[in-house]
Structures are given as C-alpha cells and as structure tokens.
Amino acid sequence: xxFNIAENNDGMLVNVAGRLDxxxxxxxQKEIEPLLQNADKEIVLDCQELExxxxxxxRLFLTLRKETSTRGGxxxxxxxxxxxxxxxxxxxxxxxxxxx
Amino acid sequence: MPxxxxxxxxxxxxxxxxxxxxxxxxxxxxxxASMVMSLNLAIEEAVTNVMVYAYPEGTTGMxxxxxxxxxxxxxxxxxxxxxxxxPTRQERADITLGxxxxxxxxxxxxxxxxIMDEVAYERSDNRNVLTLRKTLKSE
Numbered sequence: 204x205x206f207n208i209a210e211n212n213d214g215m216l217v218n219v220a221g222r223l224d225x226x227x228x229x230x231x232q233k234e235i236e237p238l239l240q241n242a243d244k245e246i247v248l249d250c251q252e253l254e255x256x257x258x259x260x261x262r263l264f265l266t267l268r269k270e271t272s273t274r275g276g277x278x279x280x281x282x283x284x285x286x287x288x289x290x291x292x293x294x295x296x297x298x299x300x301x302x303x
Numbered sequence: 304m305p306x307x308x309x310x311x312x313x314x315x316x317x318x319x320x321x322x323x324x325x326x327x328x329x330x331x332x333x334x335x336a337s338m339v340m341s342l343n344l345a346i347e348e349a350v351t352n353v354m355v356y357a358y359p360e361g362t363t364g365m366x367x368x369x370x371x372x373x374x375x376x377x378x379x380x381x382x383x384x385x386x387x388x389x390p391t392r393q394e395r396a397d398i399t400l401g402x403x404x405x406x407x408x409x410x411x412x413x414x415x416x417x418i419m420d421e422v423a424y425e426r427s428d429n430r431n432v433l434t435l436r437k438t439l440k441s442e
Contacts, residue, residue: 224322225351226315255340257347258410265405272402286340293417294410295398 206234214244214276220252223260231263242270244277251282261296268299279303307331307370312363313354313385321350324368328379332372335440342377342437345418348411349381349390349433357385357431372439381433388431389424390415 205227207218215238221227238246246267256264268278281303283291291297309324311317325346329339350366358364369380396406396413416422421436 222319222322224318224347226318229315255343257344257351258414259351261410265402268402269405286337289341290344290414293398294396294414295400299402299405 204234205231206238208234208237210241213247215241215246217246217248218252219248219250222255223253223263224255224257225259228257228259228263231260235263235267238267239270242267242274242276245279246271246276247279247281249281250284250287253283253287256287256290258294261290261294264296265299277301305371309368311350311354311366311368313358313366313383315351315354318347318351321347321368324370328370328377332370332377332439334377338437338439341418345415345435346379346381348415349379349435352390352411353381353383353385353388353431353433356388357383359386375439377437377439379435381435382430384430387426389426390433391422391424 205219205221205223207220209216217238223231271278279301283302288297291302307324307328309320311321322343325343326339329342334342346368350368353366357366364383364385367382371378390412393412396410398413415435418437419435420438421434423434425432
C-alpha cells in the first residue's frame, strides 16, 4: 500500500511511502479513489517515506492535482527528498504543486 | 566493469527486477549515489515503453537490457524484437504548461532525454535498439 489515507477536520492526510514505480502506480490508481472523491478538500501528501517516483507516479499526482483544480480543493506536497525534488523540477512539476 | 545483462518479459510486474539490475550496475560501476535514482527513472521509462508498446496485446515478448561502463561513460542498450517503434520520435512534453493544459501523458521519453546525455535509436536485424549513455563524474 503506497497511499495511506486518513481523514481529518481540514481534509485528507496521506502518507505516501515506498517505491512508486510503474506497477505500484497502476495498483495505486485504486488507492487514490477516496482522494479523487474528496477533491474539493485540502489533500496533504506527506512524502517523507517516498523513496522513488516514476513518470507513472507523477501521472497519478497530476491526476489528483487536476481533480482538485476542477473541484475547488488543494494538493499540498510535503517532505519530498532531494532526488524526488530534482525530478519535480526537471518535469516542471515543482511549479504545478504547492510544495512544503 | 564486465557487461551486465538482463532479459525481462513484457510484463510491468517485472520492473522491480529491472530496478535491482540497475542498482547492481550502478554499484559495480561506482556510480555516484546522487545519480542512481535518475538512472533508475530513465531506464524504467525506456523499458516500460517497450513493455507497453512493442508487442501486440496479449502476446509475450522479451526486452533485453545490457549495461557497461567504458572510459567514464555508462551505456545501457535496450533492445526488443517487437514492431518498429522509435521512442525518440514521440511528442515532447511541454513542461511549461499549467495544470489545466498539461496532458497526463508524455513524460516518459522527456525524462529519458533530460537525464541521459545521449539517446539513440536504431532498427537493426528486425530489432528495436535504444542506446542510452550517461557520462559519469570523474573521480
């Protein structure tokens, strides 16, 4: 399980952990359904334990971001490591998300 | 460093085997730790493309990955016996687009080009051959 979701008063708090490679991202499409349903809220993705992200993983993040954009919610990404930050910058994702 | 080689089926569930392979190649090649994730990313993208596009749906096919270090240059050669498919001719992602305009796809080959120093495709003996090179930092 990559996306571990908890609901709180402000919205959704998600612990994203492990290797989000292509097969994991395919499985995670189901995992993020509750997030898509709550795309009108604030969704915090805490990526402290995220070790790796492939383009398939980035696509998932983008899907979520687009949904919150349409529904009036927000995606906040926290605690990405230096390597993943490099990937975000390389792909322009750094500018698409609120990153803390 | 001797040549490393792995053969995978066109099954994305085998991607973790590819990751182990790339990690091993990097360890043997003395690749800087800061480069290992990027290399994993580029190689995963290139191999996933083959797994998804090279062979007709429902058929089994192989993807071969060879790797070696030579004179400060790390080379990966990804080959397959599928239909002619040149990933370097895919549409380039526009990374300046905002959220609404940004298409979901198109990142894979973009990342390969960003990360690798050389990307070359050729069709040879009925095989797709993709050569990816990265200059390693000198000691």
